[in-house]
Structures are given as C-alpha cells and as structure tokens.
Amino acid sequence: MVKRAAGFLVFRILNNQIEYLLLRASYGIRHWSPPKGHVDPGEDDFTTALRETKEEAGYSDLDLKIYTNETMTLKYDVDGVPKSVIYWLAELVNPCKNPVLSDEHTEYKWLPKNEAKELAKFKDFQDLIDFFHDKINK
Template structure:
C-alpha cells in the first residue's frame, strides 16, 4: 500500500478563503494540494512538511499548521489505464499561509498553481473524497 502526506494550504485574502491547488506535470495532470510519498523511516507529518517545501516552496515558518485536524483519504490509483488499481492512503493537515501574498515556488512536478474559493477548488480537484475533505476543512476554518 502506498502512503502519502501533505497540507491543504489556504489563505485569507480580502475577506475570502482560498485554497492552493497544484497541477501535476505527469499522469492525468490532476490538480491537488501539495503532497508526496512517505519515505522509509519518515513520519507522516515530516513528509507533509518536506513535500510542501519541495512542491510549493512553503516551509513551517510560512504556515500556521493545524496539527490536530488531519483527514485521511483512502482510494485506489492506476499508474496506467490498463494497470491494476493499487490502494493509497493520503493524510492531509490544514495549513494557513501566514502571508497571503506569498506566491508558491513550484518544482518540476507541477506546471501551474491556482488559488481558488471552496466551490471552485472542489470542482477543479474533481474527486469526491477530495471535495468532502475541502468541505470538512472549510467548516474548521470558518470556526477559527
């Protein structure tokens, strides 16, 4: 089973809550939050920090991280349309960008980024479980 971790990064800009989505430079060119595979001997949270730094350029000093609110997604992935689906677990934590004007710095794993409101972020990502996660995190954000 493959395991990954990352952060759902959001910002507050002009009274609006926006979510960061990155467009993958590989596979189906999907949009998602920064995340990546857990390396051997690495814990999930350390992976989330490392991957967010690698993929978006944000590190712990750039973010307010809500460690007590992780959400785990379980789904199956196919490396190729004809290949067998493999189970994958991704753990996401919620993280607020301290400086809402700080642009991400993308790695070669992504070609574009977007800051989107809740509904647009859900539509862009497309996956049902991802949409449900955004809804749950949004409920947390409005109570902060």
C-alpha cells in the same frame, strides 16, 4: 501493501475570502491537488507533509500556521494499489506569498471553496475541502 502519502491543504485569507492552493501535476492526467507526496522509508507522515510542501510549493513551516489537530485521511486505489493520504490543514501566514513550483507541477491556483472543488473533480477531495472549510469557519 498500502502506499502512504501526506500533505497539507494550504489556505489563505485574502480580502476576507478563504482560498485554497491547488497545484497542477506535470504528469499523468495533469490533475489538481494540494502539495503532497509519498512517505519515504523511516519518515513519519508529518515530516513528509513538511518536506513535500517545501519541495512542491516552496513553503516551509515558517510560512505556515499548521493546525496539527486538524487532519483527514483519504483512501483510494491508484492503478489497483491501495493508497492512504493524510492531510493537515495549514494557513499561509503571508497571504501574498506565491508558491515556487517544482518540476512536478506546471501551475498553481488560489481558489475559493466551490471553484477548488470543481477543479479538483474527485469526490473524496471535494469532501476534504468541505471538511476543512467547516473547521476554518468555526
């Protein structure tokens, strides 16, 4: 059985620079990632992305311009179990509004593309940033 998750790659444009929101997990290897989480029973992926972003970063759909046609799905194994995570691209409407973290995360960073890719470390996530960055610049 594949575990499903969903989230948003949140970006902002501040001082003419594109920056991506990464959250540091308070558990495990304390990895950096965008807001995302497991799909609850009876919930669709998009609803999960909205719920998880609200819970983990404090941003609601009113805070975000969501590009519903811009998605990318990452597939990888976690402890031998297949996982599929769909991400939508979402722009923070007020670029000065900082996230409010849940206890699942210890800190956040807004980073330009290359720094976000370096911090994220995982190749598939680096590809996600490149993919969406190209979409933003079109």
